Amino acid sequence: MSQNKLVPSFDFIAAGKQVLAIEMKGIAQLNKYINSNFRRACEMLFLCTGKVVVMGMGKSGHIGRKLAATFASTGTPAFFVHPGEASHGDLGMVSSKDIVIALSNSGESHEILALIPVLKRQRIPLICITGKPDSTMSKAAEIYLCVHVPEEACPLGLxxxxxxxxxxxxxxxxxxxxxxxRGFTAEDFALSHPGGILGRKLLLRVSDIMHSGDDIPLTASTASLREAIFEITRKNMGMTxxxxxxxxxxxxxTDGDLRRVFDMDINFNKVRIADVMTPGGVRIEPDTLAMEALNLMQVRNITSLMVAQGDHLIGVVHMHDMLRAGVI
Known part of the structure; x- marks a missing residue:
């Protein structure tokens, strides 16, 4: 019977380290199971023209869900089916082009064993991941992957x-x-994670977030410095x-240029902006990744970039746009 009273002398650190030692020992043993069966399983999965269907009960089911999710996000179309639900209709999700991966430490999961005759009848390949080489599931599988461990970290072995x-x-x-x-790339990964930070960094282009049209702070080269300052104030981007x-x-x-001209003895109403501007300026093409634009801003220690094709202005992107888009 469990107790709620803490024994003062109980060593939680020692208990935690014992768990790590047992689990690391189990993982180390897996090295010998990365063998010809592992290669055959990978080849079968690589050549699959359908989807990979993962099944498992209890804790094995949780691992199976994670496997299906990892497959799906890394270029191997996959989904998880609960074995119990599969017996009551969800097996209809599985087609003859698919491959089933079933996980069970004992290799005797009744819910999975009940499905094997149907999978065999439909000639759906079965890969089993179990800890028991002589189990019913291991023997029924086209390919068996062993994950046997010497012991559980639980002192009860349960x-x-x-x-x-x-x-x-x-x-x-x-x-x-x-x-x-598959030669899966970071950009491939981003395509399946468009809502994540990596997706935004690898998919978002400057053209997606830049200011264009009337939103661009724009001043004619014949305008006065005063007119340029008004434009900077109106568009609130710290530059024109x-x-x-x-x-x-x-x-x-920019605002920095304005601070510089304050030290000059000039008439703001008469001097032309062309006489005090910074010629040229840092620019970037519209199809450039937003992350690259951010890196350029950081290297040049500036807060905005002109977006252009050659010398033709298309838009302006500001550091605040990066923040709003979640690139930073």
């Missing part, structure tokens, strides 16, 4: 601990081996681009 860690590591080995074989009537860039004038 709670799935080292065994589920071994199954997780074997699952990751499958997923990453396939990822490498100096262009001719065809939007050909002459230069840029």
């Amino acid at each position: 709670v799935p601990t080292a065994s589920t860690t071994a199954a997780l590591v074997m699952s990751d080995a499958l997923a990453v081996a396939l990822l490498r074989a 681009v100096i262009c001719d009537t065809q939007n050909i860039i002459s230069g840029i004038f």
Whole structure:
């Protein structure tokens, strides 16, 4: 019977380290199970023209869900089906082009065993990941991957601990081996994670977040410095681009330039902006990744970039745009 009273002498640190030692021992043993069966499983999965269907009960089911999610996000279309629900209609999700991966430490999961005759009848390949080489599931599988561990980290030998860690590591080995074989790239990963930080960094282009049209702080090269300052104030971007009537860039004038001219003995109403602007200016093309634009801003220690094709102004992107888009 469990107790709620803490024994003062109980050593939580020692208990935690003992768990790590047992689980690391189990993982180390997996090395010998990365063998010809592992290669055959990877080849079968690589050549699959359908989807990978992952099944598992209890804690093995949790590992199976993670495996399916990892596969799906790294170029191997996959989904998880609960074995119990599969017996009541969800097996209809599985087609003859698919491959089933079933996880069970004992290899005797009744819910999965009940499905095997149907899978065999439909000639759906079965890969089993279990800790028991002589189990019913292991013998029924086209390919068997062993994840046997010497012991569980639980002192009772009952709670799935080292065994589920071994199954997780074997699952990751499958997923990453396939990822490498497919030549899967960071951009491929981003396509399946458009809402994540990596997705935004690898997919978002400057053209997606830049200011264009009337939102561009724009001043004619014939305008006065005073007019340029008004434009900076109106557009609230700390700068204005100096262009001719065809939007050909002459230069840029920023808040920093304004502080510089304050030290000059000039008439703000009479001096032309063309006389005090910074000629040229830093620019970037619209199809450049937003992350590259951010890196350029950081290297040049500036807060905005002109977006242009050659000398023709298309837009302006500001550091605040990066913040709003979640690139930073």
